[in-house]
Amino acid sequence: MQTSNFARAGRDPKAVSISLYPPRGWTGRRYKALAPTRQMLKMTNGEYRAAYQEILDRLDPRKVYQELGEDAILLCWEKPGEFCHRRLVAEWLERELGVEVPEYVEPEKHPGLFK
Helix, strand or coil: CEEEEHHHHCCCCCEEECCCCCCCCCCCEECHHHCCCCHHHHCCHHHHHHHHHHHHHCCCHHHHHHHHCCCCEEEECCCCCCCCHHHHHHHHHHHHHCCCCCECCCCCCCCCCCC
16 A cells, blocks of 8 residues: 555556545545545644544544555545645554554656556
8 A cells, every 4th residue: 555646646456545625536536434524624744643643543444544455546635745644544554553654656668668
């Protein structure tokens, strides 16, 4: 499992939106249980973190991981390195299940290969 944003990995068939509002026309998978609430979008990072933890506390991490699949790429809107809930999910799964959930790294493109 990995995390990313719509711009970097939104076209990957393993992508799963965990955003409250996925991009217009999104036809990929969604996992609404991990989406923040509308009210959370106006909170400070600290308030958001506390409110999001309440969402995670209601979920079973094993069930979430199983339903998403170990090859899922969890997507939200923020750029890598910015505060975002996808990384809160990653930290939660890492802590609760002992799995590694890194940020998605785009595959390298090698000029001249696979022409």
